[in-house]
Amino acid sequence: MVQKILRVDMENREIEYESVPEEYKSLGGRGLTSKIVSDEVPPKCHPLGPNNKLVIAPGIVTGTNAPSSGRLSAGGKSPLTGGIKEANAGTSFAQMLGRLGIKAIIVEGQSENGYQLLSINNDGAELNDAEQWSGRGLYEAYEDIRNEFGEDVGICGAGVSAELNGMNSGLAFNDIEGRPSRYAGRGGLGAVMASRGLKFIVLNQKGAPGVEIEDKETFEEGRKKLEKALGKHDVTKPEGTLNTYGTDALINVINEAGALPQRNFSDGRDDESAKVSGEEKAKQIEKRGGERPHMCSPGCVIQCSEVWTKPDGEDPVGVLEYESVWALGPNCGIYDLEIIGELNRACNDLGVDTIEMGNTIAVAMEGGLADFGDGERAMELIEEIGEGTSLGKVLANGTEHTARTLGVSRVPTVKGQAMPAYDPRAIKGIGVTYATTPMGADHTAGYAVATEIMGVGGEADPLEKSGKAELSRNLQRSTAVIDTAGYCLFTAFAVMDIPEGLEGMVETVNGVLGTDLTTEDVPELGKQVLETEREFNKEAGFSNADDRLPEFMREEKLPPHNEVFDVPEEDLDSVFS
Template structure:
């Protein structure tokens, strides 16, 4: 069932949504936005819509299948945006039979509203006492009201102030808001609608119906076995989290350092997953933590400060990089504090860290000065003029300060892999409809980790084909609700992919092939590109900033040299 919330009259209506049958996750959110949002609409205006949708496997407890998608026109890129997230919300909404919640229009008067979801349906309640609170305090108040086992997604200062880099924070299985729908500024869209939070209570939910439950379980077992066999998903990620990549990328010369001026960071080991794991264990924290129900990889963690108190969780490689090597900072505790502040204020750590890197190059602070960086994040939380500039993202920050070296694509900051040294990833950054997004086609797997084959990250040949295939497959995976990291296993272990196909088919009574599901992925990309074209994002925007093509990156002294006419072939399908 779909629920439409009209913020103008504060009414909630049920909608069978038959036109969206067979879709879930990214396929569903992108189709909704492509069909129902005027491409030229202002992202914070009444014609934009914010959608919360479950995925094909939501509610099933599938191995690493707890993710859901949010969608809207992005205030950061001006194009279509899908942001998916872990935590417990996707599982609970799926168990409650919710396929989508579509928030439309703007409130006639300013207010602070919470979407309530339960076995009784969806309702809207005004809670003015939440206004002005950041995410951790908001979650605490909502847990007092609704109970500690509810799933919560909410915005902080950045979202309320409609900053273009604002995220939506969701609770994990311990009830801490450490999971973010991070990219594209969907927290700002949520704030523009007057929505402070969404709360889901799945007590009383009925039993999920499968077309063939035995076949579903057989498929789930295949995928689980693949995840528990592959060395990346069964050993490296559980032991060290995604932060294991810091030393790997630095050694490969692809760790963007001091605003993408170098590819290796002398302080990499101080920030890397090995050091993080040792620190967490010494302080009584937790490694090998699952971020959502059904997670068998367990790459998350709970990070304690020097006094043994919980400081942050879900401390991902991209966040460690953006606040660490990108700023020349090697103090892991300071980086953890910056991660916590971004989670609390409701900010995308990637765009915030890259914006700070641009300010560092502009001379506002020196590389390695973590106190200055922390102070600047507080400015965002206080919504000072400078804080609002940072909260608008790296692209705006670069424009305001007249900077030339601004690492963004389509207005969104480039993440933690330098495209000159990991060229398959550079192709993905340049061409994905989402703006620079490492998750849209994770070529690092093949370029650096030799998963799914091996392709030299420093050569241009073959990178377009690699990125194209990964973008198609990823669009499908994002539609199932499976974590991106299942790709490591299914690229090398065919039975894992078979299991995914069997789960989806058995859940709904379908008889689709792998090729059918890959066609779904292609259609997702067609929908997204069509929206962007109508929104005025020209195909000529599918490229990286000039400095990546002209400035050589140490230590390999390479540039991004995939020809522009080759980039134009990524979507030849």
């Protein structure tokens, strides 16, 4: 099978399959999206203007039977950060792309013909009118699309928030049952897609040739090694932490560490948080008739996903991830899973990133639009986006924009993007990642929590400031490779602790590409991806001054440890020096 790049010119309604340039052949996922964006998008262009592009690429091994490899990357210039962006999702859509032989989709230009739907199958691709779904919620729209195109299609969509050019809008992908609950949520890439005039991408993999594996023996040896490592690590194994409680298992862990941000990052611990923990949620799912564990995509052996429903088992939301539960819960002073589930569903329906939305609501609460803990008012604020009101348009543009509008000074953002569920004053290595990654505040870019809190890949005192630049640097490099390969970030737990797991991961990549990479090549490969992203941001106007946490985190002590973020600026500058 010869892989192709699918280029979609929205202005001229032209679709073309192109040969893959030699320099792209050994790339996939994040490595490829960032390279294409760097090559084709002017760094100083307006993110919602005619010169930005949306790039979607499956990982190198995505579409094979490698374990937990159903990931894709979406890239472009972020309207939220103003820099390069990669957002990642686990979904069967990713596997379909790989099996259809599509190395990447590049969406460029802007349509003047209303919103369009891009339909792709093994015979080709075409654009269709999608105006009938404009202004409608994604749960209803995805059901309609599956009725029209088939139950087994893969869907990528931009919601109502994206139609408002909302900088908090993500790309919604289907879960296994077809719901819009798998998100490449961060950075406003939903608005980039909608501003091209593209509303949906629908894939049908019937008759697809599958992923060509150059060296099947090496691939199979690597697959077995990685699957074995995942199967015996305490975090990733069957009936292990993630399989039993999902990502929300971290609520109690991070709260106990004094690093679970409460009420807009004003405290690091609250005993009420146990009410929304993974342990409690697992009990509720069993009572409600939901599903746990659950796969985000076929072939996931970790199965940290789930299906959350109302108490009577109706209106399934999909998964309630740790980040979503925290952002819409404790960070807003809300400690009720029922309320959080409905807020999460509303975010999915509108196509907004739950991390950005939860932080936006918390800032709005601090700015006087609601009281902390008022779940009913929180829902009303989200509904303002759906109604397209003036306030809704403010909220759709995220945490920093809302804080400026309301005059709030405690603004937990880096490069314009809101922080995830780990306060960097109590976990300082993750603070280095927030500050220095090209992506804006993003825990997945270099998950120092694994080492600092979970003891994976070694141990490090989370309150100690020294040595955190090196920790973050190493993790950022390895993560870039995982994202490029197409593996779930959670495979890193086993890979970091079990050498055979890393060997297996590298061997599966070699098997697909026919290369001879070794585990020693991983840091350099990751470094190359990061250098591409850093250079784009530099040309867009970023400097070391942008690699900083907000002022209040250096001055305002966080209970219960009463720590500030005190990693020296020279250490931050050394991460990429």
